[in-house]
Amino acid sequence: KKPWAEPYRIKVVEPLKTTTREHRLKSMKEAGWNTFLLHADDVYIDLLTDSGTNAMSDMQWSRMMIGDEAYAGSRSYYYLEEVCRKYYGYKYILPTHQGRGAENLLSKCTITPGQFVAGNMYFTTTRQHQEIAGGTFVDVIIDEAHKSQSDHPFKGNIDLDKFEKLINEKGAGNIAYITVGAPVNMAGGQPVSMANMKAVSELAHKHGIKVVLDATRNIENAYFIQQREEGYKNRAVEDINHEFCSYSDAATVSAKKDLYVNIGGLVMCNDPDLFDELRSLIVVYEGMPTYGGLAGRDMEAMAQGLIEAVQDDMIASRVRQVEYFGNLLKDAGIPIVLPIGGHGVFLDARKFYSHIPQSQFPAQKLAADLYIESGVRGMERGIVSAGRNKDTGDHYYPALELVRLTIPRRVYTQAHFDVAAWSIMEMYKNREKARGLKMVYEPKYLRFFQARFEEL
Ligand SMILES: Cc1ncc(COP(=O)(O)O)c(/C=N/[C@@H](Cc2ccccc2)C(=O)O)c1O
Numbered sequence: 001k002k003p004w005a006e007p008y009r010i011k012v013v014e015p016l017k018t019t020t021r022e023h024r025l026k027s028m029k030e031a032g033w034n035t036f037l038l039h040a041d042d043v044y045i046d047l048l049t050d051s052g053t054n055a056m057s058d059m060q061w062s063r064m065m066i067g068d069e070a071y072a073g074s075r076s077y078y079y080l081e082e083v084c085r086k087y088y089g090y091k092y093i094l095p096t097h098q099g100r101g102a103e104n105l106l107s108k109c110t111i112t113p114g115q116f117v118a119g120n121m122y123f124t125t126t127r128q129h130q131e132i133a134g135g136t137f138v139d140v141i142i143d144e145a146h147k148s149q150s151d152h153p154f155k156g157n158i159d160l161d162k163f164e165k166l167i168n169e170k171g172a173g174n175i176a177y178i179t180v181g182a183p184v185n186m187a188g189g190q191p192v193s194m195a196n197m198k199a200v201s202e203l204a205h206k207h208g209i210k211v212v213l214d215a216t217r218n219i220e221n222a223y224f225i226q227q228r229e230e231g232y233k234n235r236a237v238e239d240i241n242h243e244f245c246s247y248s249d250a251a252t253v254s255a256k257k258d259l260y261v262n263i264g265g266l267v268m269c270n271d272p273d274l275f276d277e278l279r280s281l282i283v284v285y286e287g288m289p290t291y292g293g294l295a296g297r298d299m300e301a302m303a304q305g306l307i308e309a310v311q312d313d314m315i316a317s318r319v320r321q322v323e324y325f326g327n328l329l330k331d332a333g334i335p336i337v338l339p340i341g342g343h344g345v346f347l348d349a350r351k352f353y354s355h356i357p358q359s360q361f362p363a364q365k366l367a368a369d370l371y372i373e374s375g376v377r378g379m380e381r382g383i384v385s386a387g388r389n390k391d392t393g394d395h396y397y398p399a400l401e402l403v404r405l406t407i408p409r410r411v412y413t414q415a416h417f418d419v420a421a422w423s424i425m426e427m428y429k430n431r432e433k434a435r436g437l438k439m440v441y442e443p444k445y446l447r448f449f450q451a452r453f454e455e456l
Helices: 021-030 058-065 075-087 099-110 124-132 160-170 194-206 218-228 237-246 272-285 296-309 312-331 362-374 414-429
Strands: 092-096 116-119 136-139 175-181 210-214 250-254 265-269 344-348 379-381 402-406 437-441 452-455
Touching: 021 362, 058 296, 075 092, 075 237, 075 296, 092 099, 092 272, 099 124, 099 210, 099 250, 099 265, 099 272, 116 124, 116 160, 124 136, 124 175, 160 175, 160 194, 175 194, 194 210, 194 237, 218 237, 218 312, 237 312, 265 272, 296 312, 312 344, 312 414, 362 379, 362 402, 362 414, 362 437, 362 452
Parallel strands: 116 136, 116 175, 175 210, 210 250
Antiparallel strands: 092 265, 250 265, 344 402, 379 402, 437 452
16 A cells, blocks of 8 residues: 655654653652643653644744734735635634633523523533533434444434424423534544534424534544545545534534644634624624734734644645554454544543452553553543532443543654553553542542642
8 A cells, every 4th residue: 555654744842851750659649640730741642632732833833923902893804705715614713712702602692591402412511601601412423323333424413303302302392402512532533424413404404403513523524425435535634624614513623633723713603693792792702803812913813723724735734643653552353443433542441450340440540550561641631630510419420431542733753652651551451450549639620630649
C-alpha cells in the first residue's frame, strides 16, 4: 500500500525531557493520582488533550502580527466572520474565549429552567452549562455507542426512536433543543453520519425543536463521512462539513481543536432573534461582539486555522496519525474502543484492569500508572468524568470506563506513538499487580479536573 506523509515540514521544535520512574511516581502521588494535576514539565509525551495543544502554521503566526486590537469593530473580527460564514455557513458569528464561553451563552439564551435537552451521549462542560441554565440532559444516542467493542461506523448517531419517544413523553415545548456532538468525544471520538444528521434535523424541525451542533471537531466528522458513508467518497471535506452544518440552527465550537489555536471559541446561529439574545448577553461574559473575550491576533489565527483545517490532505494526515497509533495497540491485543476515533485512542480500562471494580476508579488508576511507567499523560474518561446525577447525588456509572490518549495536531511524529505503544504493551503484561484508588477530594463542579485520590 502506498505510504503517506504529512503535508507539512517542521521548522521549530520544543526539546522534550525524559524523567526517571522514581521521579514520576513521586510526582503522581503529589498530584493526587490525577494526571490533570501534574506539572507539564514532568510529562514526556503529553496526550492529555488535543485542546489548545496543536501546532500553528507559519501563516497563522504571520496573521497574528496583523491582528487588529481595536476594542470595537476590529478588522480581524470581520475577517473571522467572513471565513466562518464561508466554511460553516451560519449567518451570525460570535467569537468567545473558548468553547465553554459559547456553551454558557447558548445555554442561557435557549433553555427555560425545567426544560430538557436531548443529545448524543453527553459532554462534560456542555451538560454542565445546560444544567446551570436549568436544563436536564437526556441521552438519545444509539446503544452501540456504549459498547466499546462495537465497530458500528457511526457510533455517534442519534437513536431517532429514543428522540421521538422523548418528544412524545415530554412534549416538544419542554425540549429546549437537541444537541449533536460530532464526533462524540466521550464515546471515543465517534462520528455522526450525514444521513443521521439530516434525519435528526427533519424530526426536530417537524416538532419545532432547534438543532444545536457542537462543531468542535466537525472537520474530523466530515472526514469520517467522506471515508465511510456511501456517496461521499469524492466529496471534499470542506463541502461535507458545510452540508452537515446546514442541518443545524446553531453551533458552539471550541476552536482549540480543529482550528489549531491555543485559545478561542465560536457561537454561531441563523435565527436573528437568537442572535440578538446572544449579542446582548456576550458583553456580560466575553466582551464586545467584535472580540468576544479574545485578542484580535487570536481571531486572525482562528480564521487561518479554519482555512487550513478543511484542506483534505491536512485532515486526512491528522486522522491517519490517530489510526496509526490505534492500530499499533489493536494489533498487539490491547483493549481499545473500536472503531478508532478521530482525535485519540481510548484504552478500555474495564478490560485492561478487569480486576479493579468501577467504584475504585480503574480508568483513573490506569492513566496514572501509564504516566508512572512511561511519562505519557492520558486522561480519565470514566466514572470520575461522568460526575454525579444532579437529582440523586449518586455517581453516574457509565458503561464506558476509558483512558483517552489524545493526539495533538501536527505535534508528535509516528516514532512518539511507537514509544507510547511499546510502554502500554509492557504495562499490559503486568496489569494484575495494579491496585484501585479511593477519592479523597471531590470538587463541586466537573470534579475530574481537580479531584485527588490515594492508592488502596
Ligand atoms: C466536544 C467538546 N465540546 C466542548 C468543549 C469545551 O471547549 P473548551 O471550553 O475546552 O474550549 C470540549 C473541550 N474538550 C477538551 C477540554 C476538556 C474539557 C472538559 C473535560 C476535559 C477536557 C478535551 O476534550 O480535552 C469538547 O471536547
